[in-house]
Amino acid sequence: MSSFKIEGGHRLSGVITPQGAKNEALQVLCATLLTSEPVRIHNIPDIADVNNQIQLLRDIGVQVTENAKGDYTFVANVVNLDFLASDEFLERSARLRGSIMLVGPLLTRFGRALVSKPGGDKIGRRRVDTHFLGMEKLGAHFSYDADRGLFEITADKLQGAYMLLDEASVTGTANIIMAAVLAEGTTTIYNAACEPYIQQLCKMLNAMGAHIEGIASNLLTIHGVTSLHGTNHRILPDMIEVGSFIGMAAMCGDGIRIKDVSYDDLGIIPYTFRRLGINVQRQDDDIYVPCHDHYEIESFIDGSFMTFSDAPWPGLTPDLLSVLLVVATQAKGSVLIHQKMFESRLFFVDKLIDMGAQIILCDPHRAVVVGHDHQMRLRGGRMTSPDIRAGIALLIAAMSAEGVSTISNIQQIDRGYEDIEARLNNLGAVIKRIND
Numbered sequence: 012m013s014s015f016k017i018e019g020g021h022r023l024s025g026v027i028t029p030q031g032a033k034n035e036a037l038q039v040l041c042a043t044l045l046t047s048e049p050v051r052i053h054n055i056p057d058i059a060d061v062n063n064q065i066q067l068l069r070d071i072g073v074q075v076t077e078n079a080k081g082d083y084t085f086v087a088n089v090v091n092l093d094f095l096a097s098d099e100f101l102e103r104s105a106r107l108r109g110s111i112m113l114v115g116p117l118l119t120r121f122g123r124a125l126v127s128k129p130g131g132d133k134i135g136r137r138r139v140d141t142h143f144l145g146m147e148k149l150g151a152h153f154s155y156d157a158d159r160g161l162f163e164i165t166a167d168k169l170q171g172a173y174m175l176l177d178e179a180s181v182t183g184t185a186n187i188i189m190a191a192v193l194a195e196g197t198t199t200i201y202n203a204a205c206e207p208y209i210q211q212l213c214k215m216l217n218a219m220g221a222h223i224e225g226i227a228s229n230l231l232t233i234h235g236v237t238s239l240h241g242t243n244h245r246i247l248p249d250m251i252e253v254g255s256f257i258g259m260a261a262m263c264g265d266g267i268r269i270k271d272v273s274y275d276d277l278g279i280i281p282y283t284f285r286r287l288g289i290n291v292q293r294q295d296d297d298i299y300v301p302c303h304d305h306y307e308i309e310s311f312i313d314g315s316f317m318t319f320s321d322a323p324w325p326g327l328t329p330d331l332l333s334v335l336l337v338v339a340t341q342a343k344g345s346v347l348i349h350q351k352m353f354e355s356r357l358f359f360v361d362k363l364i365d366m367g368a369q370i371i372l373c374d375p376h377r378a379v380v381v382g383h384d385h386q387m388r389l390r391g392g393r394m395t396s397p398d399i400r401a402g403i404a405l406l407i408a409a410m411s412a413e414g415v416s417t418i419s420n421i422q423q424i425d426r427g428y429e430d431i432e433a434r435l436n437n438l439g440a441v442i443k444r445i446n447d
Contacts, residue, residue: 014419015432019412019439022302025438029253029272030056030429031081031246035110038185038204039215039244040064042248043073043085044116045189046219048241051084055246059426062433063107079176092117095125101161102127112182114164118151124164141176141183147186148174149194171196171235177322179204179229185212192221194235203231206324207276210245214405219244222245239441248273251330252428253298253300254280256401258334259301259435262341267438269298287335287342294431301428308344320349321358329353333404340368340389341411342382349377359401362394362421366412391416399427406431410440419447 031054031371040061042051055061057080065083069075071094074086095117096101102427104110117124143153143164150164171194176183184204189212191198203209204226213226222234253272260267261284273280274296281291281298288306292299308317321329329352336348340363349357354375364370366389369381391414394401402424409416418424421444424431432442 012202012419012447013421014417014445014447015389015409015421016397016411016443016445017406017416017418019409019414019416020443021263021410021439022265023259023263023267023410023435023438023440026134026268026270026437027256027434028255028270029248030058031060032056032208032249033061033251034206035211036061036182036248037064038112038182038208038212039246040068040085041109041112041185041213042189042212043118044087044113044217045120045193045216046239046241047086047088049084049086050219050241051078051082051243053082053243053245055081055083056249057081057429059422060107060109063103064109067100067103067107067110067113070094070103088277090117090121092123097159101159105160106236108182111142112186112189114142114146114162115186117170118146118166119190122166122168127160129147138393139183141178141180142186144177145174145183145187145200148172149190149198151190155384158364165289169194171198171233173199176200176202178202181206181208183207184196188212188216188223188231188233191233191235192216192223192239193237196235198233198235200231200233201229203229204323205229205231207247207250207278209398214231215242218244222262231369250277250280251328251400252283253277254331254350255334255407255428257281257284257289257291257298257300259407259410260285261303261306261338262407263440264300265302266307267300268294269300271296272298274298277326283319283327283331283335284338286319287338287346289338306342308339308342308346308382316345318347318349320342321351329356330400333359333400334407336370336378336380337363337404337408338367339380339382340370340408341385342358342385345375345379347379351376356398356401358395359405362392362405363389363408365394366408367391368408370414388413390414393417396420399423403428403431406442410442
C-alpha cells in the first residue's frame with residue numbers, strides 16, 4: 012500500500028499534456044480480439060487498469076508487442092479459450108471492470124466467453140444487465156455460477172436484431188457493438204451511448220472493415236460482416252484528465268497550459284467550468300487557465316440556484332463531479348452537485364468537511380457546496396482515496412490546502428492517472444510517494 016504526502020500551498024505553473032483516454036483504451040484493447048491480423052494502437056496510457064487489461068489479453072494468448080511508450084501492436088491469431096475458465100483469469104478479471112468488454116469480441120468470433128463479475132470502483136451499484144440483455148437479443152445464451160461468480164455466454168452464430176437499451180451504458184453499448192459487427196444481418200441499437208469513447212471505437216472498427224452507421228448519435232445501425240482486418244488507431248486525450256487539470260489550475264495555478272486536448276471532443280466540460288466562474292481559454296487545440304484569485308458561481312437565467320448534475324453524453328460526465336465539487340469550495344456562491352448515477356460517489360465529502368469545506372451532504376446523491384471565496388483556505392489532513400475520481404479531487408484539495416496532507420489507498424488514483432505526482436511536481440507541486 013502506498014500513500015501521497017502533499018505539501019499544500021505551492022502555486023503551479025507551466026505546461027501539462029493529458030494522457031490517452033483510459034475509457035477508450037479499455038474498449039479498443041478488447042476490439043483487438045475481433046481479428047487475427049495485427050492491430051496497432053497509439054497513445055495508450057500507462058495506468059494500472061489499462062496495464063491489467065493488456066495483461067489479460069496476454070494471458071489468453073494475444074501476442075503483445077510494445078513498439079514504444081504508449082505504442083503497442085496486438086495479434087490475436089491464437090486465443091486460449093480454456094484459460095478463460097481458470098481461477099487465475101477469473102481472479103484477475105474480477106478486479107477490473109473493463110474485463111466485461113471481452114465478452115462481445117470473444118462471443119462473436121469464437122462462440123463462447125467466460126468472465127467473472129467485474130470489479131472496479133466502489134461507487135455504488137453498477138449492473139451488467141444491459142450487456143447480457145443485448146447479447147441475448149443477438150441470440151446468445153448465458154448462465155451464472157454463483158459459487159465462482161462466473162458468467163458463461165455461448166452462441167452458435169449471432170444474428171442481427173433491433174434493440175432498445177434499458178440504459179445508455181457506455182461499456183454495454185461498446186460490448187454490443189463489438190458483438191454485432193461480426194453477426195449475421197443488421198443490428199439496430201437505440202438509446203446507445205454516444206460518448207467520444209464509443210465514437211472512437213466505431214471509427215476504429217470501420218477502419219477494420221466493419222459497417223457502422225450513425226456514429227455520434229444514439230441510434231446505431233451495424234451491418235454485420237464476415238471478418239475484420241488489422242488497422243492503426245490513435246486514442247484521444249483523456250477528457251477526464253483534461254477536466255481534472257482545469258480544476259487544479261483554478262484552485263492552485265498561476266497560469267497553466269493544457270496541451271493538445273482535442274477540444275472539439277470535450278463537449279460541455281469547458282462550459283461547465285465557466286459556469287463556476289473559471290476563465291477557460293481555448294488557444295488552438297490547447298486550454299489555458301490563468302491565475303484565479305477569485306471566481307464566482309453563476310446563477311441560472313431566472314436567478315435560481317446553480318445545479319450541476321451528470322447525464323449521458325452530451326451531458327456532463329459523472330467522472331468530473333468530484334473535481335467540480337472541490338473547485339466550488341473556493342468559489343464565491345453556492346452550488347448543488349447532483350450525482351444521479353452512483354449512490355456512493357459523494358461519500359468522500361466528509362474528508363473535505365474535515366479540511367474546512369462548507370458542504371451539506373443532503374443524501375447519497377446530492378451535496379450543497381457553499382464556497383469560501385478564497386477567504387478561508389482548506390486545511391491539510393489525512394484522508395483515503397475511495398475511487399479514482401474522488402482520489403484526484405482530494406489530491407487537488409490537498410495541493411490547495413494550508414499545511415501537509417496524506418492520502419492513502421493511492422492505487423485507486425494510479426488506476427486512472429499516469430505518473431501523476433511527477434507530472435504535477437514538474438508544475439511546482441510538492442508531492443511525495445510513500446511506499447508503506
